Amino acid sequence: MTTRISIQTHDFDVNAEIAALTEGRSDIGAVVTFSGLVRGDDSLTAMTLEHYPGMTEREIAAHVAEAEGRWPLLGVTVIHRVGRLLPGARIVLVAVASSHRGAAFAAAEFLMDYLKTRAPFWKEEERAGDTRWVEARASDDDAAKRWR
Amino acid sequence: MTTRISIQTHDFDVNAEIAALTEGRSDIGAVVTFSGLVRGDDSLTAMTLEHYPGMTEREIAAHVAEAEGRWPLLGVTVIHRVGRLLPGARIVLVAVASSHRGAAFAAAEFLMDYLKTRAPFWKEEERAGDTRWVEARASDDDAAKRWR
Amino acid sequence: MTLVYFAWVRQKVGAGEERIALPAEVTTVAELAAFLRAKGGGYAEAFADDKRLRVAINQEHAGWDAPVTDADEIAFFPPVTGG
């Protein structure tokens, strides 16, 4: 299985990432992508993402390996941006390729639930000059518990 | 909610479709896309898709409306290609935008299950000069029954 | 009424669309299918087994017992295989 994990400040192109997963092969029947975007709720003006270099890649790779053990996957790409992002900007991409759609949907949702609760990223929100660290949400923990 | 349904012979660009759903708004936190591709199983050389013009658009619009009633969606795009396609080619795109990921994942999977079992498309496969109409799969019916 | 056919039903019938006058004795989809089957040739092949066919009336999925009128567009086709 091809795996690509990237922590980066720059934006990504979903079509290009799908093409990279599927290029030159004809055994892939399904590609599911999840794109997470910065929401401008409650007059949010910007968001800054911090991460733990080294641990982040390691943690994501472990979850990709776990997904690969659970479903018959043919390729996984995880891109997570860090740094300062404005409302509407893309934050994260999970793309999963498989022969059939069930596995691709399940693995993409699994990876997102685990990214939310285990990958060492932290978000600081800016509102009218004020900054505030985002609190973890119990609903994300509940979502991740589904897979245990 | 913005809805775009297109039955077309030409290819689509997933990044452009996501951009069209999210452009100029900051309330979208999640976009899930499903891309279906032609698999080259058992030496398949090509696949030709036929549809029922008019009914197709109507049927898809009804399912999009049903998805909108079930989940808080902010935009849906469904593109289905028809005509002759080679292995590796994209066939179908479902893209769903929402504030949160749970709704976007569920609605995308719901729409795919319904496209597979209710939208009037038929696939004819070519292998070594021979053609054969694809039979409906019981597993697709089972997948669609989950949502009843 | 307008009859439309797709996939192998279209191929066996030999046409994608035709107009016929609704026969007096035909009031349901099942009766229409029996009427078409009785025409023999490609129709007999296409309508040999109702269980292999699906129907839409005026572009909406319908059942085998659904009533038909002369103003309807009736489509016969195999189970769908899109997506």
Added chain:
Amino acid sequence: MTLVYFAWVRQKVGAGEERIALPAEVTTVAELAAFLRAKGGGYAEAFADDKRLRVAINQEHAGWDAPVTDADEIAFFPPVTGG
């Protein structure tokens, strides 16, 4: 040992990383946190409530009872909020 801090833990401590010699009486994460809390100032604030903190040892999530050694990289941070 290397200590690394993220998010508001980093801000309260006032540094993202520091090296300290492992004190003889410290054998677990919980004891390390208590040792740091006792330093007062920003440390006291950052480690005021263990329940608000998570820890990783050598870049893997760990529990509060996990043993620590002088060769370890120990990270303290709030619950993660990525994705």
